[in-house]
Amino acid sequence: MSQELIKKIQQLKNDTSALVLAHNYQAVEIQELADFRGDSLQLAIKAAEVDTSTIVFCGVRFMAETASILNTKADVLLPALDAGCPMADMISAEQLRNFKAEHPGSPVVCYVNSSVEVKAESDICCTSSNAVKVLQSLPADKPILFVPDRNLGTWAGAQADREVIVWDGYCPVHQWGFNIANVQSVRAKYPNYTLLAHPECDSDIIQYADLVMSTGGMMKWIETNDNAIIATENGLTRYMKSLYPQKNIVSLSIQANCKNMKKTTLEHLYLALQNHQHVIKVKPDIAEKAKRCITRMLEL
Numbered sequence: 001m002s003q004e005l006i007k008k009i010q011q012l013k014n015d016t017s018a019l020v021l022a023h024n025y026q027a028v029e030i031q032e033l034a035d036f037r038g039d040s041l042q043l044a045i046k047a048a049e050v051d052t053s054t055i056v057f058c059g060v061r062f063m064a065e066t067a068s069i070l071n072t073k074a075d076v077l078l079p080a081l082d083a084g085c086p087m088a089d090m091i092s093a094e095q096l097r098n099f100k101a102e103h104p105g106s107p108v109v110c111y112v113n114s115s116v117e118v119k120a121e122s123d124i125c126c127t128s129s130n131a132v133k134v135l136q137s138l139p140a141d142k143p144i145l146f147v148p149d150r151n152l153g154t155w156a157g158a159q160a161d162r163e164v165i166v167w168d169g170y171c172p173v174h175q176w177g178f179n180i181a182n183v184q185s186v187r188a189k190y191p192n193y194t195l196l197a198h199p200e201c202d203s204d205i206i207q208y209a210d211l212v213m214s215t216g217g218m219m220k221w222i223e224t225n226d227n228a229i230i231a232t233e234n235g236l237t238r239y240m241k242s243l244y245p246q247k248n249i250v251s252l253s254i255q256a257n258c259k260n261m262k263k264t265t266l267e268h269l270y271l272a273l274q275n276h277q278h279v280i281k282v283k284p285d286i287a288e289k290a291k292r293c294i295t296r297m298l299e300l
């Protein structure tokens with residue numbers, strides 16, 4: 001059944017010339033059908049530069065919105081319409097306006113995992129792969145407001161040597177998916193492995209990591225290395241293992257699953273291509289403001 005569906009999807013991709021992008025957390029079968037896979041920054045750059053009439057974004061809503069803001073010529077489709085990001089919902093535009101009012105004169109950095117309205121209220125955007133660089137691009141004379149991820153903001157602030165005031169948001173998958181008992185037991189079982197952690201993890205976990213990096217950084221690292229313990233969402237570990245079955249790759253915890261990232265099924269991808277659904281549109285006035293903050297990041 002799924003083989004039949006895969007053939008139909010491949011046929012539709014040829015017929016429609018739609019470009020399929022997939023985030024590193026997507027299910028293996030979705031990543032295998034994608035034309036391009038990557039982390040948030042790599043996918044945003046790809047979406048901005050491609051010359052195609054349709055982009056099918058296998059990921060979550062904020063990613064499809066970012067793609068639609070950056071590429072106004074293409075229709076951006078989100079196959080699973082209800083695939084959101086709980087962290088992005090942890091701050092509203094009104095809450096950000098109040099936060100800014102409490103800290104007048106402080107620049108605002110928003111993690112790309114945020115709504116378009118929050119991006120429209122921010123000075124510059126960042127992803128997990130460039131948060132340190134973005135913070136370093138700002139003057140050190142005032143504290144910087146960082147929304148919505150407290151873990152990424154705290155870690156990147158320390159790396160960039162900037163005073164950062166973080167919003168109290170977090171990714172539930174990275175916050176609750178790992179604990180110190182996981183580190184102790186997995187480290188004891190695999191003593192010579194390198195622990196790679198995503199900066200959305202709590203500092204309790206980060207302190208034990210050998211390297212902290214985005215999902216794109218992890219995919220790059222494993223190209224030339226072996227023996228890894230991965231502390232991020234398990235879709236990445238599964239895809240990594242399918243690409244490199246001969247390498248030793250283990251998850252820090254089997255609990256780290258993002259149900260939103262896994263909402264995109266083969267059926268959804270098929271229906272998206274067949275029915276040209278669901279087109280993600282952002283209101284032009286909000287899109288224009290949000291684009292400024294995303295473009296400022298890309299210009300770095």
Ligand code: 13P
Pocket residue numbers: 024038039040041085113127128129171198200213214215216
């Ligand atoms: P990156 O792929 O940019 O590392 O981000 C991870 C993530 O949580 C996306 O939702």
Ligand code: SF4
Pocket residue numbers: 060084085086087088113171172173174233258259260261
């Ligand atoms: Fe949001 Fe976390 Fe899922 Fe990424 S893994 S989409 S940050 S809930």
